[in-house]
Amino acid sequence: MPILRSIHRVALRVEKLFERVLLRRSRPPLFEAYRGYAKPETLVVRGRVLTGLRRGTPREQQSTFTNFRQMLALFLTDEVAGVEVVAQGRSVRSDEEGYVTLELPRGNAPPGWQHVSVSLPDAVDVTVGAPVLIPSAEAAFGVISDIDDTMMRTGAWNGARNLWTSLTGNAATREVFPDAVALMERLHDGRNPVFYVSSSPWNLHGFLDEVLFQRAGLVAGPVFLRDYGLSETQFVTGTHGSHKGAAIDRIMAANPELGFVLIGDTGQHDAEVYAAAMKRRPGRVQRVILRGTVARRDASAEQALEDLRSAGIPADVVADYGALEL
Missing domain, CATH: 2.60.40 (Immunoglobulin-like)
Known part of the structure; x- marks a missing residue:
């Protein structure tokens, strides 16, 4: 679109001016x-x-x-x-x-x-x-987990709440769910590799590393975040779903011998993303576990859960991971 391309060009000029003047x-x-x-x-x-x-x-x-x-x-x-x-x-x-x-x-x-x-x-x-x-040669499966409202409380399903939480908290005050830490320990079992995918920007990599792994003791793993920066070829990033889907594909391609347990929540279309991954990568999704963060799921989430279960993939939606049987 011509208007979008014009806005893109202006934004690029503003960013470069900002870098020259304020970030010498x-x-x-x-x-x-x-x-x-x-x-x-x-x-x-x-x-x-x-x-x-x-x-x-x-x-x-x-x-x-x-x-x-x-x-x-x-x-x-x-x-x-x-x-x-x-x-x-x-x-x-x-x-x-x-x-x-x-x-x-x-x-x-x-x-x-x-x-x-x-x-x-x-x-x-x-x-x-x-x-x-x-990964260990003894790994039985891999784990791919969302972060926001899955491992750490953010309110990502509510844009205003997520922005407020992100900008007014710090690494000492952010809450990592104890049941999430325990779940990842059980799934990891000393041998199964763990990967994390989030729509947070790469600028928060060090912050998330400190909150999740150093302070909360969550099982460490490679993190896949998003680039929100401007470039000659990019004005805005893709959607949460496209980013997460691409990261899942990359992780699965890097580990062709492993099936995966996918973990997320019901607030950011994770059910739909994981059902789509199941269709793109037949036989690779072994289980889906979602934290119920919204009181009522929409029709697309319900359909995605039904698609997963119809394919023989266990899909659990729970308020607390501690109640799960593994």
Whole structure:
């Protein structure tokens, strides 16, 4: 559409002006490592090149304004394009939003978390360890879980409530459901790989890592978030469903021998997304578990649940994961 393309061009100019005026680069680029994952033949290292990480030290009793200021700072990233990133003799350059994906030979690396040394030779003489998860050969299945209102209370099904919660809380006050932590421990069982998918932006990666894994003790796993940034080819991102569906496909393709348990909630069309994944990837979905976050599900969610159950896939909707039999 011509109007949308015009708005896109204006937005790009505003973003570039903002970066030149307000985010003047006075520090060398650094590499923020994301949790990577393994394919049958390769290790996938992921991260982003930025000029700095804006993170405050959260306290439970700090003011709403302080929370807002610290959360807003997470979105004022100064990403750097075209920076060479090197690991194990292979290299790639960061894209226009600073993102990096580098595939390395898997070789004989053992199962578990492997830490790949990553460097930016042209920018700064520092080496960063990038974690990559290699599933156990004894894994019986994999787990793919939503985050918002599934693992952590956000009110994502209500846009205004989710925005308020996201911008006025901090890592010390956000609530991770105890029953979710226990469920993931039971499903993981020391051998089954766990992956997380959320529509939150990549700017919140460090924040979510601290809340979910460091503070709450949730089973750690690679996280798949969304890019909300502007680029020459992108004005707005896809829908929640398209993002989540694409991430599920990527995870399943990387683990072709595993079936998956899909976990979500009833507030953001997870039933529909998981039913669609079941149709795209026959035989790969073993079970669906949803937290009931809305009092009444719409017709499309009910139909999706019926489609799953008709295909012989258990689909549980519960208020508390502690009541589930595994």
